[in-house]
Amino acid sequence: MHSSLSFDQAPPISVPYRFFLAAPLFGVMAGILLAWSGGESLASRWTPESLALTHLLALGFMLQAMCGALLQFIPVAVGGNVWRPALVANTLQPLLLLATLLLVAGLLFNRPGLSSAAVPLFLLGVGGFVVIVSLSLWQTPATGMTLWTLRAAIGGLALTVLLGALLVEALAQGLAVPVVELTNVHLAWGLGGWALMLLAGVSYYVVPMFQLTRPYLLRFTRWFGPLLLLLLLAWSAQVLPDAAPWSRLAALPLLLLVSAYAGMTLWLQHTRRRKIHDATSIYFRVTMLCMLVFSISGATIVLSPEIGADPRGAVWLGVLAFAGIFVSAISGMMYKIVPFLSWLHLQRLGAPLSAVPNMNRMIAADAMTGQLRLHVLAVVLLLSAVWQPALARLAGLMFAASCAWLGWNLLVAVRRYLAFRDQIRAAASHR
Amino acid sequence: MSITSPLLTHHKHCDDLFAGAEESCANGDWTAGGQAFASLAGELESHFSSEEELLFPAFEAATGMRSGPTEIMRSEHRQMRGLLAEMQGALACRDSDAFGGSAGTLLILMQQHNMKEENILYPMCDNALAASDVGVSLAERLKAACQSA
Secondary structure (H helix, E strand, O other): OOOOOOOOOOOOOHHHHHHHHHHHHHHHHHHHHHHHHOHHHHOOOOOHHHHHHHHHHHHHHHHHHHHHHHHHHHHHHHOOOOOOHHHHHHHHHHHHHHHHHHHHHHHHOOOHHHHHHHHHHHHHHHHHHHHHHHHHHHHOOOOOHHHHHHHHHHHHHHHHHHHHHHHHHHHHHOOOOOHHHHHHHHHHHHHHHHHHHHHHHHHHHHHHHHHOOOOOOHHHHHHHHHHHHHHHHHHHHHHOOOOHHHHHHHHHHHHHHHHHHHHHHHHHHHOOOOOOOOHHHHHHHHHHHHHHHHHHHHHHHHHOHHHHOOOHHHHHHHHHHHHHHHHHHHHHHHHHHHHHHHHHHHHOOOOOHHHOOOHHHOOOHHHHHHHHHHHHHHHHHHHHHHHOHHHHHHHHHHHHHHHHHHHHHHHHHHHHHHHHHHHHHHHHHHO | OOOOHHHHHHHHHHHHHHHHHHHHHHOOOHHHHHHHHHHHHHHHHHHHHHHHHHHHHHHHHHHOOOOOHHHHHHHHHHHHHHHHHHHHHHHHHOOHHHHHHHHHHHHHHHHHHHHHHHHHHHHHHHHHOOOOOHHHHHHHHHHHHHHHO
């Protein structure tokens, strides 16, 4: 009955690490781009710089980290067998990296040909990832809301990329499509159907685990994913010619649902049994607080046409979503996953446990909390820069610095892993 | 009540003991931390041995699956025993950094282990051992461990 169940088939450590190490580099690029281009780049969501910044974070930082995390998470958390994860990572990651750089260059320099060239690479890279991950998610005999939510998230990723490809081609070929509405729908599926759905599915599993909280209420987890899908579908109807006015009514219930998830996570953390705080738990709080501010700001923009008319309102939401919510959540997760995986793989080499450094010795706690503080400062500066363009260059530099520090911390952990691995192997060969 | 429900309840009990020991040692309260840690180590050992001596052999005999899930669970028990020994050493030296590092590692390993058991192995055991009296023996053994702690 459970013959296909993977009980302990975590991929080689290089699989998640290659994605995790790539992610911060794109954060650095985004920060430098903002510092170079200055405050006017944040004047609206449609400036070439805004579009490039968005995709550096969505595809460079988020997609890289999320692909790596999923390849690690699926076997461990839901018992799925991912087909040849090392081959998948070695093949698909370069495709995604190249595609991201081409698309960002196309958007930034207004060269539709470059963006068009990225489309087949994305369709191949993300398409391959979606197919392989879907097979593992549908073949596992495990059950539960985390699994259901991961399946929905993969569907969200596929739809986001298809809509993105359609937008790029429509703009390159001059096709008559409702560009603004299609972009709204592309963005909603990317942030909601893919990223938030994945974050929710993962948090059902890791929030109780890392902080010894109660589990998420079953009633909540049963309804959150289906409701999110339903509301995203209603929101998507705005691309239909006659549906525009009513489809936008989905925005408020969507924001309410998002804030319910954030509120529940904060409540679980507040009532946790484990009283120790670490960088991961604080990063999760920052994530959820940004999510609440996002929901309140979004509702204000929807309800107040005067505020909604200011194009900087959408940029404010974008900064909250990308830098405040998802970069924070991913950074916090990587600070827990990377030291633990290093420990796990080292002790599997067969050395005495005393020869394997514990998690605290992989990345120093001070380095993580220092980087966390710089990240929070960068997010505050970025939000301020939306309304005070003079701050944009400083905000960009701070964000680049915090991402560089994140990357450095992860690199230190990987180098320590390699050094200890070599020591253990050398000791074994002398025995 | 299923055969494995006493084990599930005991997981939560050990989580509470863990949180108490970690908090006391992080705050430098080594007396309370030492007591909480002794309870944690004792109860975890009872939990592991109950599974290794009662549940796993019964499951293996009923299903014929001698390698696989139970083998991995035994190996993770060994890893957790090693981390408990490290925590004991750090406690003796009153080294809060070393204690916190091993405790943080134990927490993730233990939670991941518990989730695998609760979501996968225990339901398999409940199905395979529905007609046996292993559940009664497990409940008695864990109850005795909690009373002596």
